[in-house]
Amino acid sequence: MSELMKQTPRWAAAVCGLVAGGAGLAAAEAAAVPFGPVASPVQAVGAATIDLAPRPLKEFAVAAFGTADKVVLLVGIGVVLAVFAAALGIAARGRRWVAGTGAGVLALVGAAAAGTRPDAGPLDILPALVGGAVAYVALVLLTNAAAGAGAEPDSGVRADETGESGGLSESGGPGGAAVGDRADGADEAEATSGAPEPSETPDRQGFDRRRFVLIAGAAAAASAAVGTGAGLYSRTSAGGAAQSRDFALPKPASPAPPVPDGADLEIEGVESFFTPPGEFYRIDTALSVPRIDATSWRLRVHGAGVQEREYTFAQLLERDDIVERDVTLACVSNQVGGGYIGNARWIGVPLAELLREAGVRPPSEGGPADQLVSRSDDGMTIGTPVETVMDGRDAMLALGMNGRPLPPEHGFPVRMVVPGLYGYVSACKWLTEIELTTFDAFDAYWVPRGWAAKAPIKLQSRIDTPRDGASVGGGGAGVTVAGVAWAQHVGVDGVQVRIDGGEWRDARLAEEATEDTWRQWVFDWEDAEPGEHTVSVRAVGRDGEVQTADEAPPAPDGATGHHTITVSVG
Numbered sequence: 001m002s003e004l005m006k007q008t009p010r011w012a013a014a015v016c017g018l019v020a021g022g023a024g025l026a027a028a029e030a031a032a033v034p035f036g037p038v039a040s041p042v043q044a045v046g047a048a049t050i051d052l053a054p055r056p057l058k059e060f061a062v063a064a065f066g067t068a069d070k071v072v073l074l075v076g077i078g079v080v081l082a083v084f085a086a087a088l089g090i091a092a093r094g095r096r097w098v099a100g101t102g103a104g105v106l107a108l109v110g111a112a113a114a115g116t117r118p119d120a121g122p123l124d125i126l127p128a129l130v131g132g133a134v135a136y137v138a139l140v141l142l143t144n145a146a147a148g149a150g151a152e153p154d155s156g157v158r159a160d161e162t163g164e165s166g167g168l169s170e171s172g173g174p175g176g177a178a179v180g181d182r183a184d185g186a187d188e189a190e191a192t193s194g195a196p197e198p199s200e201t202p203d204r205q206g207f208d209r210r211r212f213v214l215i216a217g218a219a220a221a222a223s224a225a226v227g228t229g230a231g232l233y234s235r236t237s238a239g240g241a242a243q244s245r246d247f248a249l250p251k252p253a254s255p256a257p258p259v260p261d262g263a264d265l266e267i268e269g270v271e272s273f274f275t276p277p278g279e280f281y282r283i284d285t286a287l288s289v290p291r292i293d294a295t296s297w298r299l300r301v302h303g304a305g306v307q308e309r310e311y312t313f314a315q316l317l318e319r320d321d322i323v324e325r326d327v328t329l330a331c332v333s334n335q336v337g338g339g340y341i342g343n344a345r346w347i348g349v350p351l352a353e354l355l356r357e358a359g360v361r362p363p364s365e366g367g368p369a370d371q372l373v374s375r376s377d378d379g380m381t382i383g384t385p386v387e388t389v390m391d392g393r394d395a396m397l398a399l400g401m402n403g404r405p406l407p408p409e410h411g412f413p414v415r416m417v418v419p420g421l422y423g424y425v426s427a428c429k430w431l432t433e434i435e436l437t438t439f440d441a442f443d444a445y446w447v448p449r450g451w452a453a454k455a456p457i458k459l460q461s462r463i464d465t466p467r468d469g470a471s472v473g474g475g476g477a478g479v480t481v482a483g484v485a486w487a488q489h490v491g492v493d494g495v496q497v498r499i500d501g502g503e504w505r506d507a508r509l510a511e512e513a514t515e516d517t518w519r520q521w522v523f524d525w526e527d528a529e530p531g532e533h534t535v536s537v538r539a540v541g542r543d544g545e546v547q548t549a550d551e552a553p554p555a556p557d558g559a560t561g562h563h564t565i566t567v568s569v570g
């Protein structure tokens with residue numbers, strides 16, 4: 001029997017492995033549906049990879065792929081899985097224990113990743129185990145089908161396996177569909193195994209190419225259907241959760257100060273003062289956006305010097321101290337000249353007020369905690385200085401963005417916003433917990449990964465137009481150079497432009513909205529001569545700081561240097 005199965009062509013054995021891997025994956029995804037996205041073994045392995053990846057790799061991924069880094073990661077996992085599955089198919093010809101070991105390894109990797117996610121429950125390992133069992137059964141059946149004849153599987157073992165996975169995924173709702181399809185496959189395989197046994201040239205006669213392609217194709221199609229269905233289902237249904245669209249935002253007791261005319265210069269190519277919804281950068285470690293039911297959401301506030309409290313979403317919405325503010329968020333990973341920055345109108349609960357209610361005092365008033373640790377639904381931890389949060393700036397628990405409840409990808413139902421601090425030390429999305437502690441006692445997520453525990457946003461400026469490398473028509477008409485500059489919670493008092501390393505010349509500043517928002521600027525380069533030129537920009541802060549030319553990478557606490565572009569004037 002083993003001999004016979006080893007005659008299966010390598011390509012067919014590889015296809016067996018691939019299809020079985022796909023079937024296992026589809027079954028796992030289907031079984032994960034009732035447990036939510038964390039339980040999806042692929043998502044979990046991806047998330048674990050993100051957490052375990054060394055900093056340079058992560059930086060490379062963000063730099064090279066930007067916000068597509070997660071897609072690239074998932075594709076990468078898919079490729080690794082496919083190679084493994086194909087190799088397993090070849091190695092498992094006639095050796096059921098190899099199939100079992102290979103599928104077991106995959107199941108264990110998936111289960112380990114899913115079970116160790118910070119937001120994992122004990123049941124979250126089930127989908128990976130279901131997937132492994134289905135992959136094993138599918139591989140054995142397909143290999144038998146490919147071998148054509150005589151490969152009567154040990155029916156006892158197989159019945160057990162099929163029965164077991166059926167039981168598991170029945171409890172997992174739609175997961176049952178995957179097993180049903182696989183059971184059909186079993187029937188077909190058995191029919192195949194009843195075929196007359198070839199004797200002399202088993203690989204020629206024993207391998208019925210057409211039949212194999214049909215069976216494998218049917219199994220692949222069924223897996224694809226189940227997997228896609230499961231993916232779509234878990235993406236579109238939030239399990240009846242109360243979502244963004246179900247809430248009206250409260251009227252702020254303190255509305256945002258009006259944005260002065262002239263804060264937006266409306267120059268073509270310059271990012272608008274308010275970042276258009278949908279264009280706001282998104283940076284987080286969440287492979288799938290947490291879908292939180294706002295009606296069961298709670299915020300727990302506890303720790304050193306706090307009378308422990310819990311808030312519901314409704315309680316936050318009903319407060320009479322709601323504020324509305326324009327704040328420019330920025331990511332520490334932003335390269336000089338990069339786009340990981342955006343400006344929005346936020347509405348929310350003043351964080352300092354809420355903390356005072358719970359008895360919190362900043363260190364300057366003798367409070368025992370100097371670090372506020374915010375935790376998210378997906379296990380992120382972010383550390384913020386208590387002193388900063390309570391120094392009078394508009395730190396808030398944001399409930400809304402640009403006049404609407406927070407979009408899921410920006411933290412629904414509640415996130416933090418603290419003017420002047422990079423996102424990774426302030427802007428916790430999908431917030432569920434606030435703990436008052438010390439910087440000595442706790443390192444937040446990014447700190448052991450090589451990023452600074454404290455990170456105020458650095459003075460920066462960017463040229464939006466012309467684009468680097470652009471050819472601009474001169475013709476004596478001059479060239480408009482324009483962009484944005486920021487120094488959140490300090491304010492921008494000047495922007496200067498330098499051509500070809502010459503003198504710094506003042507740009508014209510747009511009206512300032514607030515010191516917490518970025519500021520546009522424009523420079524009319526009237527004496528632009530034809531030819532290649534470099535154009536640099538620097539900002540001056542209200543505190544007198546002049547933006548440094550020293551070039552520093554984003555890690556550990558934010559990039560510095562002048563944004564410099566090359567243009568060719570025609």
Ligand SMILES: Nc1nc2c(c(=O)[nH]1)N[C@H]1C(S)=C(S)[C@@H](COP(=O)(O)O)O[C@H]1N2
Nearest residue numbers: 281282283284285331376380423424427429
């Ligand atoms: N839960 C959670 N919150 C998070 C993060 C994260 O990975 N998980 N990333 C932070 C970082 S690094 C930044 S820059 C901001 C980005 O917020 P945005 O995606 O809404 O632009 O969110 C912060 N909040």
Ligand SMILES: [Mo]
Nearest residue numbers: 331332423424
């Ligand atoms: Mo960030």
